Amino acid sequence: MPHKIAVIGGDGIGPEVISVALDVMRAAGADLDTTDFRLGGFRYLEDGVILPDDILEELRKYDAILLGAVGTPEVPPGVIERGLLLKARFELDLYVNLRPFVLPNGHEFVVIRENTEGTYAGEGGFLRKGTADEIATQGSVNTRKGAERCIRYSFELARSRARKHLTLVHKTNVLTFSGDLWDRTFREVSNEYPDVETAYNHVDAACIYFVEDPTRYDVVVTDNLFGDILTDLGGAVAGGIGLASSANLNPERTAPSLFEPVHGSAPDIVGQGLANPTAAVLSGAMMLDFLGDSKTAERVRLACEGVPGSGRTEEIAAAIYANLVQGET
Numbered sequence: 001m002p003h004k005i006a007v008i009g010g011d012g013i014g015p016e017v018i019s020v021a022l023d024v025m026r027a028a029g030a031d032l033d034t035t036d037f038r039l040g041g042f043r044y045l046e047d048g049v050i051l052p053d054d055i056l057e058e059l060r061k062y063d064a065i066l067l068g069a070v071g072t073p074e075v076p077p078g079v080i081e082r083g084l085l086l087k088a089r090f091e092l093d094l095y096v097n098l099r100p101f102v103l104p105n106g107h108e109f110v111v112i113r114e115n116t117e118g119t120y121a122g123e124g125g126f127l128r129k130g131t132a133d134e135i136a137t138q139g140s141v142n143t144r145k146g147a148e149r150c151i152r153y154s155f156e157l158a159r160s161r162a163r164k165h166l167t168l169v170h171k172t173n174v175l176t177f178s179g180d181l182w183d184r185t186f187r188e189v190s191n192e193y194p195d196v197e198t199a200y201n202h203v204d205a206a207c208i209y210f211v212e213d214p215t216r217y218d219v220v221v222t223d224n225l226f227g228d229i230l231t232d233l234g235g236a237v238a239g240g241i242g243l244a245s246s247a248n249l250n251p252e253r254t255a256p257s258l259f260e261p262v263h264g265s266a267p268d269i270v271g272q273g274l275a276n277p278t279a280a281v282l283s284g285a286m287m288l289d290f291l292g293d294s295k296t297a298e299r300v301r302l303a304c305e306g307v308p309g310s311g312r313t314e315e316i317a318a319a320i321y322a323n324l325v326q327g328e329t
Contacts, residue, residue, distance in 0.1 A: 012265025014068025113227025242276030
């Protein structure tokens with residue numbers, strides 16, 4: 001039975017990289033029944049639609065969602081991000097953001113970012129906006145349930161890996177409320193996983209270690225904002241953001257999970273054939289893994305090994321196809 005996939009190509013280079021990802025997955029043997037959804041900044045500029053509830057309910061019927069990228073310079077910051085990406089994460093309860101990184105030396109580590117709380121929850125507002133006395137507040141929402149389920153997922157993942165090591169990243173010396181909740185929850189849950197070695201880093205120290213010695217990490221768990229920043233840094237140290245894949249997971253599978261490359265819509269290079277499709281292809285492999293098609297996912301991942309980190313889209317795609325064919329002979 002084919003996997004029912006909702007495809008949101010989105011804006012900018014999104015459709016370009018998603019097209020390659022779908023072609024590679026199918027060439028590797030994936031049976032995909034895809035439906036395109038016209039959503040993104042371009043759609044908002046046309047008719048004001050971002051992610052209405054009726055389309056959200058339609059998306060719930062699919063096995064997974066594959067997203068290219070969204071955002072256009074003509075739309076104010078936050079409109080599409082909050083109205084589409086964050087709405088999907090919150091409403092579909094995609095509470096685990098999973099981002100793997102493979103370093104040039106072959107070391108692989110994973111960052112798990114809590115995906116539905118923290119400063120991204122939208123608590124805050126303005127007072128006397130536009131005046132000399134303007135005040136802006138931005139709160140951080142942290143619940144025991146939200147932290148614990150993300151931490152527990154991270155321990156389970158760490159337990160399944162050879163090294164069995166999990167690092168909590170936060171800023172407990174300054175964020176004494178949210179940090180305390182995360183730290184206490186982490187230590188309490190760790191008692192159930194005596195086979196998993198644990199560590200703690202302040203987020204500023206982790207930024208240094210990501211650059212100087214990322215091999216110290218196996219699995220990292222952190223909150224929403226810190227995870228957003230750290231995973232972009234992880235992409236850079238692993239060879240570039242064009243190689244960084246990600247999954248927004250609903251582990252209980254009560255709604256479809258969403259898979260997307262970490263990079264943005266890159267409007268400055270759209271239509272020039274310069275977009276690196278590797279991150280989108282690897283995100284597709286993550287999707288196939290989550291859907292239970294691990295053999296095909298592994299073929300896709302192996303086909304991405306050794307491909308150019310930069311160059312024309314068609315050249316990188318050709319290298320992936322060549323590796324795929326070579327791997328099957």
